[in-house]
Amino acid sequence: MNSGSASFPKRPHPTRGGASVPHRKNTADCRSEIMRCPETVVLPMKQHIGAPCVPCVKAGNAVAIGDVVGKSGAYVSAPIHASVSGTVTKIIPVKLADGSVCDAVVIQSDGQMRVSKSVRPPRVTNKAELVAAVRESGLVGLGGAGFPTSVKLDVPEGCTVDTLLVNCAECEPYITSDHRAAVEDTEDILRGLETVMRCESIPRAIMAIERNKPDAIRALDDAIRKSSEPESRRVGMLKLKAKYPQGDEKVLIKACTGRTLPPGRLPCDVGCLVMNISSAAFLGSFLRTGIPLVKKRVTVDGSAVSSPKNLIVPIGASVRDVIACCGGYCEPCGKLMYGGPMMGVALPNDTFPIIKQNNAILAFGREDSVLPRTTACIRCGRCAAHCPMHLMPAAVEAAVRTKDIASLKKHGVTVCFECGSCAYSCPAHRQLVQVMRLGKAMVRESQSAE
Ligand code: SF4
Numbered sequence: 001m002n003s004g005s006a007s008f009p010k011r012p013h014p015t016r017g018g019a020s021v022p023h024r025k026n027t028a029d030c031r032s033e034i035m036r037c038p039e040t041v042v043l044p045m046k047q048h049i050g051a052p053c054v055p056c057v058k059a060g061n062a063v064a065i066g067d068v069v070g071k072s073g074a075y076v077s078a079p080i081h082a083s084v085s086g087t088v089t090k091i092i093p094v095k096l097a098d099g100s101v102c103d104a105v106v107i108q109s110d111g112q113m114r115v116s117k118s119v120r121p122p123r124v125t126n127k128a129e130l131v132a133a134v135r136e137s138g139l140v141g142l143g144g145a146g147f148p149t150s151v152k153l154d155v156p157e158g159c160t161v162d163t164l165l166v167n168c169a170e171c172e173p174y175i176t177s178d179h180r181a182a183v184e185d186t187e188d189i190l191r192g193l194e195t196v197m198r199c200e201s202i203p204r205a206i207m208a209i210e211r212n213k214p215d216a217i218r219a220l221d222d223a224i225r226k227s228s229e230p231e232s233r234r235v236g237m238l239k240l241k242a243k244y245p246q247g248d249e250k251v252l253i254k255a256c257t258g259r260t261l262p263p264g265r266l267p268c269d270v271g272c273l274v275m276n277i278s279s280a281a282f283l284g285s286f287l288r289t290g291i292p293l294v295k296k297r298v299t300v301d302g303s304a305v306s307s308p309k310n311l312i313v314p315i316g317a318s319v320r321d322v323i324a325c326c327g328g329y330c331e332p333c334g335k336l337m338y339g340g341p342m343m344g345v346a347l348p349n350d351t352f353p354i355i356k357q358n359n360a361i362l363a364f365g366r367e368d369s370v371l372p373r374t375t376a377c378i379r380c381g382r383c384a385a386h387c388p389m390h391l392m393p394a395a396v397e398a399a400v401r402t403k404d405i406a407s408l409k410k411h412g413v414t415v416c417f418e419c420g421s422c423a424y425s426c427p428a429h430r431q432l433v434q435v436m437r438l439g440k441a442m443v444r445e446s447q448s449a450e
């Protein structure tokens with residue numbers, strides 16, 4: 001570690017709650033493979049938090065990789081680019097995994113994967129150029145949140161950021177896409193984070209990584225030592241205990257700086273800017289090549305997948321095509337998910353496309369998909385003890401049952417970030433995440449009615 005004049009924590013600050021989930025990082029040693037070119041891609045216009053994009057191409061248009069196919073004038077948004085070369089065949093409404101509907105641009109690939117002539121590396125020498133370039137790149141938080149990175153980097157006047165936190169905790173079981181980025185994309189990661197430090201005048205960066213990724217720790221440490229950029233002297237590494245949900249923004253800020261992020265505040269309010277390691281890797285690659293966000297490293301795993309691996313996938317490829325590139329299903333699929341088993345979203349079928357913030361596809365056989373039987377709450381308090389946000393899920397469940405909005409607010413239900421540590425720890429297998437979601441929706445509804 002090159003710590004230069006910046007100071008770094010010697011060990012993580014203690015954090016509360018969480019769960020010791022089995023890691024099941026089956027693909028940690030699998031070098032990423034590039035997926036073969038799919039015949040078609042479907043690019044939904046909503047792949048981020050914020051305003052959806054509007055298609056700016058029509059059926060019949062020829063496109064190449066990197067051409068903009070959807071954009072929005074809203075501040076909180078990110079453009080969407082063609083991920084294959086070919087012809088736009090139609091614009092159709094599609095249903096997303098959360099049940100909402102948006103337009104999607106469908107491209108028939110010509111199999112050539114031609115990159116657009118408009119693609120060129122951006123010039124980035126200051127904060128304004130960085131924010132503008134990142135906006136053009138279409139980058140959103142690749143750790144799963146999908147928040148447009150240009151908005152995050154546009155730190156408001158009066159906010160002083162003293163720490164860039166690079167999130168490489170990747171605490172969800174099964175998922176190894178960040179781990180592989182740390183091993184395979186170290187130069188791009190360094191380029192990305194050094195540029196952010198330089199343009200945003202951030203004095204130090206901390207790469208936060210769980211201890212169970214020794215090869216990634218070695219690779220990043222080597223890259224920091226070998227870098228000749230002055231910023232690398234101010235990059236440190238903090239090894240975290242492998243504990244779920246170590247990678248959550250609030251938990252990470254606490255572990256790395258000891259600071260508490262109050263509800264409703266942004267990391268920059270406590271002097272931090274948090275960036276996922278795959279986002280840093282993409283940024284470094286974009287600065288080098290100018291190719292916007294058109295592909296994604298995805299972990300494909302689960303008992304129903306013939307050959308689990310990490311694949312680099314064109315955005316918009318169908319889950320079915322992705323699984324076919326992993327040898328297909330080895331047994332009937334009982335549960336299919338975007339993301340990990342703790343915070344992922346169940347999919348009704350495999351026709352859904354890969355979108356920007358997908359970091360994993362998990363497919364489980366029927367035996368592994370059976371939910372345990374729910375029994376009565378025995379008031380053991382484990383759900384509260386394991387909650388990193390100091391919430392009392394059993395009390396929230398009672399308030400949801402009686403539709404007691406005042407009690408839901410008193411118990412801070414809106415602070416829940418749905419990590420699932422409570423449900424995982426509950427001996428009665430209560431469906432506490434669904435309860436928390438319901439409680440949050442009830443509070444939201446009551447506020448909109450006021
Ligand atoms: S962990 Fe489960 S059984 Fe224990 S208090 Fe919470 S809801 Fe009830």
Ligand code: SF4
Pocket residue numbers: 386387388389390391393415416417418419420421422423432433436
């Ligand atoms: S109440 Fe919410 S934040 Fe707390 S453990 Fe449960 S899901 Fe996580």
